[in-house]
Amino acid sequence: MKDDTGKDLGAATRLARAGRRTEWTGMPDQPGGIVNPPVWRASTILYENVAHLRAATKDTHQRLFYGRKGTPTSWALAEAINGLEPEAAGTMLYPSGVAAIAGALLAVLRPGDQLLMVDTAYDPSRAMCHGLLSDFGVETIFYDPLIGDGIEALCTERTRAIFMESPGSLTFEVQDVPAIVAVARRRGIITLIDNTWATPLLLPAMGLGVDISILACTKYIVGHSDVMMGSVSANAAHWPAIRDRAFGLGQIVSPDDAWLALRGLRTLDMRLKRHGESALAVAQWLAAQDEVAAVYHPALPTSVGHICFARDFKGPSGLFSFALKGGRTAAADDARAALVDSLALFGIGYSWGGYESLALPVDPGRYRSATDFAAPGHLVRLNIGLEEPVDLISDLERGLAAWRRAMGG
Ligand SMILES: *Cc1c(COP(=O)(O)O)cnc(C)c1O
Helix, strand or coil: CECCCCCECCHHHHHHHCCCCHHHHCCCCCCCCCCCCCCCCCCCCCCCCHHHHHHHHHCCCCCCCCHHHCCHHHHHHHHHHHCCCCCCCEEEEECCHHHHHHHHHHHHCCCCCEEEEECCCCHHHHHHHHHHHHHCCCEEEEECCCCHHHHHHHCCCCEEEEEEECCCCCCCCCCCHHHHHHHHHHHCCEEEEECCCCHHHHCCCHHHCCCEEEEECCCCCCCCCCCCCEEEEECCCCHHHHHHHHHHCCCCCCHHHHHHHHHHHHCHHHHHHHHHHHHHHHHHHHHCCCCEEEEECCCCCCCCCHHHHHHHCCCCCCEEEEEECCECCHHHHHHHHHHHHHCCCCEECCCCCCCCCEEEEECHHHHCCCCCCCCCECEEEEECCCCCHHHHHHHHHHHHHHHHHHCCC
16 A cells, blocks of 8 residues: 555554545445444345346456455455555455465365475464365475475475465474575465464565465454454465455355454554564563573574574564473473463463463474474463563463472472
8 A cells, every 4th residue: 555655655554544445434425434344244235227237247356246255344354454465466354264274275276286384384274284185185295394495305396385384383483484485486386374473564475475375363463352264365376266266165254253353453563563572571581480491482582493583574473482391291281280270361262362361281292293393391372462561470470480389399
């Protein structure tokens, strides 16, 4: 999005303006209008006459045609997310992040193809490779997140796509996205990224040459832990395939959910800054505690892939994990549970990216096949919400005290 003089508008400005077309916020015969596109609910669209009906069938994209093709509420959200990636030709919405990943992979892969999938992928993405994709005759080869341009050695005539997720789920290794993109471009391989952790605000993945950018909007876009949604943005070469597959699969989001996601999106820039600053403060505090063996946040210089993080990312976000000392014994597992149970400000639950902090025991080693993760102890993943970081640190202080008691110290 540019201003009248052709200058690119900043992210926060784009978030405030995007998707507010006058035809979605006003009445055709009245000047002015409301600020936000309202909730347009529809299955049937009524036509003026048969000629109008026939004309409407010719171009159904972002036009009132039938409810399954969306209404201005979902188009406004898709347009706003699309505007986060200047290279994106279009964005489709899905009823969850997993549906978005499936929709993107089913759009680009054909039976007989090979997919290169990062070993630190979100577990349901892994499961999709073993289940859905394998059933459809696609072979998956998992690769080391730190492979960089070494990915060339895994590419064959049958390699159709490379899937990245950076930083990786649970352990937060940062990938060398430009190096992988360079290999893929040279060999005509399609690149996809699950960019949920950073969003395009912190990692402009398509600007680094990635073809297809996927978000679990459930997390930071919605930001309030009350809507499930996913999105896929694609460049001009891949947008028609993404769009047609999503329509073919009948993917649609409810207008109420789209409206809530659009409301969340307006504050994404300031929320991400706060999540990131607070997470870094908590991560640095944890790294200095005697009970903690390691902290896995990409913004810490000790983290794996930090050089790529410092080069490619515009800032930290709020999800990271840490390992406790005491090894990986059953007693230490109980002590980890005591820590998590004793926290008052951190909820215990899946998902993340909401305004409220969460703590979750995680065991990443189970979800790997191409690499080993040598965990020094049991891990806890934290979603740092919008609370005061000093309060979160006091809560974690209590948690570490509970851990010490449980360890008999
Ligand atoms: C949560 C998550 C997803 C899936 O999103 P859902 O909306 O829960 O289906 C995908 N990728 C990552 C990295 C996630 O954290």
